[in-house]
Amino acid sequence: MDFMSAREAADKWGISQRRVAVLCSENRISNAVMLGNMWVIPVTAKKPVDARSIRYTKNDERKIKPFIKWAGGKSQLLNDIRAKYPEKIEKYCEPFVGGGAILLDVLANNQPKEVLINDINAELVNTYSQIKNSVDDLIEMLSEMQESFWKKNEIDRKVMYLSNRERFNDLKVNGDGQINLEKAALFIFLNKTCFNGLYRVNRKGLFNVPMGAYKNPPICDAENLRLISGLLKNVQIKCGDYSECADFIDENTFVYIDPPYRPITETASFTSYSENEFGDKQQVELCKFVDRISTKGAKIVVSNSDPKNSDENDSFFDDLYSNYTIMRVSAKRMINSKSTGRGNINELLICNY
Ligand SMILES: C[S@@+](CC[C@H](N)C(=O)[O-])C[C@H]1O[C@@H](n2cnc3c(N)ncnc32)[C@H](O)[C@@H]1O
Numbered sequence: 001m002d003f004m005s006a007r008e009a010a011d012k013w014g015i016s017q018r019r020v021a022v023l024c025s026e027n028r029i030s031n032a033v034m035l036g037n038m039w040v041i042p043v044t045a046k047k048p049v050d051a052r053s054i055r056y057t058k059n060d061e062r063k064i065k066p067f068i069k070w071a072g073g074k075s076q077l078l079n080d081i082r083a084k085y086p087e088k089i090e091k092y093c094e095p096f097v098g099g100g101a102i103l104l105d106v107l108a109n110n111q112p113k114e115v116l117i118n119d120i121n122a123e124l125v126n127t128y129s130q131i132k133n134s135v136d137d138l139i140e141m142l143s144e145m146q147e148s149f150w151k152k153n154e155i156d157r158k159v160m161y162l163s164n165r166e167r168f169n170d171l172k173v174n175g176d177g178q179i180n181l182e183k184a185a186l187f188i189f190l191n192k193t194c195f196n197g198l199y200r201v202n203r204k205g206l207f208n209v210p211m212g213a214y215k216n217p218p219i220c221d222a223e224n225l226r227l228i229s230g231l232l233k234n235v236q237i238k239c240g241d242y243s244e245c246a247d248f249i250d251e252n253t254f255v256y257i258d259p260p261y262r263p264i265t266e267t268a269s270f271t272s273y274s275e276n277e278f279g280d281k282q283q284v285e286l287c288k289f290v291d292r293i294s295t296k297g298a299k300i301v302v303s304n305s306d307p308k309n310s311d312e313n314d315s316f317f318d319d320l321y322s323n324y325t326i327m328r329v330s331a332k333r334m335i336n337s338k339s340t341g342r343g344n345i346n347e348l349l350i351c352n353y
Helices: 006-013 017-025 075-082 101-110 122-133 135-151 154-174 181-193 222-231 242-248 280-295 316-320
Strands: 003-005 033-035 038-042 091-094 114-119 235-239 253-257 299-305 325-333 343-351
Touching (some): 006 017, 075 299, 075 325, 075 343, 091 101, 091 242, 101 114, 101 253, 114 242, 122 181, 122 222, 122 235, 135 154, 135 181, 135 222, 242 253, 242 280
Parallel strands (some): 091 114, 091 253, 253 299
Antiparallel strands (some): 033 038, 299 343, 325 343
């Protein structure tokens, strides 16, 4: 078999050399081989169909999953929450969107006409925006990062991780404005390679999670990112406090509210998704917000951890949401600094209908 270099393929197909490398690493060119750190491609290979046109359709069987691991991610409660969806979802709002496990399910299966998502974490929101608007460029960057990371030994991986973390923090703190493609790629890279997919920042707002131990972490899931991008096409993406979603919400809106957990043990404090604290005072304020949008006629589901998991006399949420229906569902709590904090726990689903 005769081969050509990536540069020759790029010239022949009228695309960039970088794009050829991405296509090779996505296995989209049969028999392309990596020699040293260069791709070589059979001269008979055809230019692959441009997958940028792939868009999610209702009957598409492919599974979509959140693009990051996120503390409090709701994938495992999906069935319980799905059972509470209203029959028809015309408008959807998720004021604490996080990794978006429920958002993706709603978008994939219900085609709401209007959608607003929001989170206070600017880096997370920037990543949603980049997936929506610049998914191919994002994939190119992630694919290069993945290729480079996978090739390295453990010591060099650590060097790359720390240098990417420093670059991310530099863009986060000194970058001009919040919208930035490279910062989004670094956000995903760090999420996939850091310890447990944690997002934790220090007092200066610098991301400080150490590297995790994974053999070949999947940093670039190109197909999943493209599917998510297609689903986000008509979604409004906002960065701010949840209360700023109020104007969007009306009697036709289904609102899923998943605020930071109220810690179930003294050490299980996983409220540091961003620089903002979310304590009991904020939970009480949130309940007032829920009352307000409930009065508007919105259908609402709120979730949180059940304080009774650690203290059966703690009826904080039962008291706070005494006018609502409260269900307890079983879940595995995975992210906790102490192993005693793992295992099955109850989660609360609070609902106004
Ligand atoms: C429990 S997580 C949501 C998890 C999400 N349901 C999922 O499946 O990944 C809570 C989210 O609320 C965000 N958050 C914290 N305080 C907020 C606030 N005041 N307004 C909006 N979002 C906030 C955090 O950044 C975090 O992403």
